[in-house]
Amino acid sequence: MTKLEVKNLSRTFGSTRAVEDVSLNVDEGELVCLLGPSGSGKSTVLRMIGGFERPSTGSILIDGADVTNVPPERRATGMVFQSHALWTHMNVFANVAFGLKLRRLGREEIRTRTERALNMVGLTGYGNRRPSQLSGGQQQRVALARSLVLEPKILLLDEPFASLDQHLRERLREEVREIQHRAGITMIFVTHGQDEALALADRVAIMRDGRIEQVDRPDVVYRQPQTEFVAGFIGQMNLLAGDVHAGSLRAGGIALPVSLSDGPATLAIRPEDLCLQRANGEWDATVLRVTDFGTHLAVELRTETGAQFKAMTSPSEEWVPGMRTKMLPRKFTVYRDGRVCDLPMPTLDSDKSARASYLTYSKTLQLSDNQH
């Protein structure tokens, strides 16, 4: 059963189209990250789901019921912001219990639920402290407890850990994941940190200019980016503008067989998919720089056309600046007009010369693989 359905949501502010035709389904107990550069519309989508912003068009359904015009407090959603805005004159217990008091619940129930929420975020025993007596990370946990205590069906988190240092952020990220698993809460988490999104999410929605470019599992987003933007935004990628002519894509000084009509196209190769082979005769690139990360070598290369490539190789390989190499991508993707091209392996019937060059290419690749 789908917990949350966002249908064709748009929002304009004056002449700014902050969100354009966004649709997204989030399942019960799922954690979806909205990821994208600054200004891509992530917060506006989240605020519309929470009821803090009115959509210009589109609708929002929770458990099948249309809540587009329902006020935030009646939506079964909770929201945690980057700035936690705790009430400094109240202690931690009162901060967390506040929402329950507004609902006029009994004393005992308020105490039990507040203590449970504090326990969930690892703050048992901190109830009597003032926010000023807590660290930044602890304050953010109080903000989290303040939302959790209301037992929302959907928890919306807008860069909740952005102001914390890397170490603390990672720890809290783990804790959120654990709470999400334990309590089975559906969560939507806004971030512009791709590591955070890939580590945390069941699915990642990548936003750009108010639109969702791709929604998929983190591994799919990484391995099969559907647009050139996603390819360049997630992880490291060699992205090179090129041209297809007679079944060959030339980009950045290398040529690869493709079964694609003539015209401009962009070549995308992950550094870990770029095999290097020492060249005695013909060569593609010269090694510029080598960084040893222990687990792998990062090798920067330059082709004769001046294009730069990054490759990631095993630390047992020996590469030094000035060496000449052949570059053989194990896997590559081609984009045209910003969208991924389906590149089936050419068949004998359809294109004999393309298939022949593909087979030659695969064979060279196998040879270089065997050398590793």
Ligand SMILES: Nc1ncnc2c1ncn2[C@@H]1O[C@H](COP(=O)(O)OP(=O)(O)OP(=O)(O)O)[C@@H](O)[C@H]1O
């Ligand atoms: N209340 C508002 N009035 C006018 N423009 C707004 C308003 N809120 C957002 N915008 C604009 O809408 C666009 C999307 O903003 P939004 O905050 O949703 O992006 P974001 O992806 O969350 O960015 P960030 O990562 O920087 O928080 C931006 O161009 C922003 O300037």
